[in-house]
Amino acid sequence: MMTRAAHRSGTERCAEVAAGPAGKDVDVFVNVQGDEPLLDPAAIDTAVEALEEDPNIPVATLAVPIRISSEIMDPNVVKTVLDFEGRGLYFSRAPIPWVRDREGSVHARHWKHLGLYVYRREALLEFPTLPQGDLERVEQLEQLRWLENGYSIRVAETTHDSVSVDVPADIERVERLMQKVKGVRTAASTDRT
Numbered sequence: 001m002m003t004r005a006a007h008r009s010g011t012e013r014c015a016e017v018a019a020g021p022a023g024k025d026v027d028v029f030v031n032v033q034g035d036e037p038l039l040d041p042a043a044i045d046t047a048v049e050a051l052e053e054d055p056n057i058p059v060a061t062l063a064v065p066i067r068i069s070s071e072i073m074d075p076n077v078v079k080t081v082l083d084f085e086g087r088g089l090y091f092s093r094a095p096i097p098w099v100r101d102r103e104g105s106v107h108a109r110h111w112k113h114l115g116l117y118v119y120r121r122e123a124l125l126e127f128p129t130l131p132q133g134d135l136e137r138v139e140q141l142e143q144l145r146w147l148e149n150g151y152s153i154r155v156a157e158t159t160h161d162s163v164s165v166d167v168p169a170d171i172e173r174v175e176r177l178m179q180k181v182k183g184v185r186t187a188a189s190t191d192r193t
Contacts, residue, residue, distance in 0.1 A: 009142035010034075011117065011127050018124045028052075029124055033115035037174055040160035044116060050086075050156035051118045058123030059146055060154040061088070063111040064161045071112060076167060078113040078141060080155055088153040091141050111155070114162050117143070123151065 001022060003013040014031045017023050028051060032039055043062055051060035063080050071077040075093040083089050090096060097108045119127075133148035135141075146153055163174055 008132075011119070011124070011142050011145075014117075014119065015124050015128050018119075018121050023121065027121055029119045029121065031117040031119070033117075036115040036162050037178070039114065039116060039162045040158075043114065043158045043160040043162070046156050046158045046160075047116055047118045050154045051120070054154065056152075057087075057154040058120050058151055059143075060118040060156060061143065062114040062116050062158045063155045064114060064158050066110040066112045067161070072110050078115075080111045080113045082111065082155050086155055086157075088143070088147065088155045090147065091139070091143050093139055093141070112161070113143075113155075114158070 001017050001020070003016045007013045007016065010031050010033055014029050018026065018029055023029070028048065030044060030048065032044065047060050047062050051057055063082075066072055066077070066079070072079070072095045078091055078093060079096050080091045081089045081096050091113055095110070097110075099108050127145065130145055130149045132145055135148055136144040143153060163177060
């Protein structure tokens with residue numbers, strides 16, 4: 001569906017679809033952001049399952065452990081920290097958690113947030129009515145609106161890392177990876193003939 005151009009985020013565009021005729025009989029909506037062209041379909045299933053496991057959770061998303069240390073400091077890589085139940089405590093472009101004592105024996109697990117959301121319809125319809133807070137404005141991360149307004153976000157762990165397109169240099173990187181995958185698929189189909 002084409003949505004109005006005035007929306008500030010993908011979640012607001014999804015809310016327009018949920019409020020329209022096409023969304024009235026749909027219970028769960030999946031938003032795969034356009035800057036995630038390499039997101040694995042199995043990862044999408046993981047996020048949907050995380051929402052379906054707990055009827056009290058209105059929103060689910062994904063995170064993968066950061067394995068490339070430079071991503072911790074990269075503001076284009078959104079990081080998250082979780083509570084003991086796997087709910088997002090915060091999302092940031094900054095390196096969270098910050099390890100203060102770098103000489104000590106403390107080691108932190110850093111999580112990279114992937115650009116995918118799964119929403120229950122009723123929560124999605126509420127999103128555009130929620131006030132945008134300072135955290136969302138400062139970090140420019142729409143998921144912070146949920147947290148600032150008291151909603152929980154289930155963050156499911158996935159092993160399927162993704163390369164998002166955040167800056168022009170990422171386009172070439174993603175195109176190379178897509179060609180590599182296409183080459184593997186072509187070789188595999190040639191082997192079968």
